[in-house]
Structure formats: C-alpha cells, structure tokens
Amino acid sequence: MLIEQAPTGETRDTRLRRLAMRSMRRGIKEMDVILSRFAGERLAGLDAQMLDSYDALLRENDHDLYYWTSGVQDPPAHFAPVVGEIRAMLTAQGAAGSR
Template sequence: MSGTTRTSADLDVRRRRTLFRAWHRGMREMDLIMGRFADAEIGTMSEEDLDEFERLIEVPDRDLLSWITGEAATPENYDSPVFRRLKGFHSHTSPIHV
C-alpha cells in the first residue's frame, strides 16, 4: 500500500519513478517521511534538486532516519539544501515522532 496522496499523471517518467521509490523504501517511517516530502515537492523540483533527492533515496533507511531525527550528525556531503528541506518538512508537517 502506498501512502501517496498525489497523482503522478502529470509527472515525467523520472519523477514518477522517484515518487514511487520515495514511498517504497523499506522502513514504514522512511516511506512516510520521504513519500510525503516527494508528494509535496516532486512536481516543482529542479533537475539538480531531483538529482540530490535521488541520491538521498539511495542512503540506507537507518542512516537517513538518524540524520533527520538528529540522532547522528549529517555527513557534510549529504547536508544539502534538499536534505535540509526534507528535514524541515518532516519536523513541521509530520505527525510521526521517531
């Protein structure tokens, strides 16, 4: 079951694939964090932002979750504007308290 509330009908193939991957990570908490962010942002991301978001999707769930929650420091090479938007989005909109 996907949790997406966004239709992908208006998205190009790359954005559809990225939206699907954001909602199908493995850990339900990360599905919700990444998926909700993708629902809100995927349609307006620049190509560079999309590159960075796809790179974040490749990070193992536990690592990414620990960076988002502040349990571990975010490595400098991942502390990008897209990551900071994701982290801020989660802290302001998500009822998930991990």
Template sequence: MDGLELRRKRAVYRALHRGTKELDLILGRYAEARVPLMEEAQLASFETVLAAQDPDVDLWIRKGDAPGELSAIVAEIRDFYRL
C-alpha cells in the first residue's frame, strides 16, 4: 500500500468517526464515495476539512460559506448532497 492509499483510508475512517453523528453521516458517506478516487491535492483539502472543528464544518456545509482554500472541496460536498 502506497502513502496516498494509506491517506485515503485514514481520511475515510476519520470522516466516519468525527464525534458528531450528523457529520459522521454527511462526511462519511461522501468520503466512502469520493475519497478512493481523489488525487493528492483534493485529498489534502479534504484532510484540512477533517481537521477543522465540527461547528465550523457544519456551518460551511449548511451555508456554503467556507474559507477560500476550502471552498472548492466544500462546494463538492454540497453538490454531492445537492444542497
């Protein structure tokens, strides 16, 4: 298993086990569907989202108001759920 594949597996696990059930479901389902196909730059953005605090991530996803460097990945998550 190469480094990128290991990062993908960790990202999926972290998305499924954030701590709040709502974000576990939102980010976990997205991660299971999309992370296995992500390139390194996109995965790095998703890992940054995973490192953020739950209230911030929740607000970004619900309102689409993410910081500049994360706006693309948050927009993709919102598009995944057709928000």
C-alpha cells in the first residue's frame, strides 16, 4: 500500500499539531484515549517515515484500529511498525500501573 505524504509545505510542527488533534477526535472513546495518549507521549519522537505511517493509520476505521492496537487482530504489514509503537506504549503503561 502506498502511504500518502503530508501536505506540501506543511512544517513538522504544524503536522504534529494536526496529528495530535486528529488523535483526540476519534469515533470511539477508546481510540480517543489510546491515540491522544500516544500523540502526547511519543508523536514528537517519530521520524518522518513513522509520521507518514501514523498519518495514514488515522484514516482507518476506529474499530479496526482498536482491534489492531489491542492485539485482537494483527494490523496490515504496512501499519505493523507504528501499531507496534502504540502497543509498546500500552504495555509499558500496563507494567507501570501494576507496580
């Protein structure tokens, strides 16, 4: 699958803000929580390729995103790296919360 590039002329800062906003305004509350937390904690540390992948991921159906990020289903191969980052964040938070 071809992952679409960011709009021409968009600065990294503008892109990060746009992606953070799109992470918070989802169709289901669970994805609001998961993706807004991911955006707040890890978005700024992603390289350009991962940002492209995350940008494309946000265009997917929320129910699919929930199944992929929760591990119920494996994501498509082109989303596996970014979904892996989200899952790693969720796992780290779960481990921290169980202490």
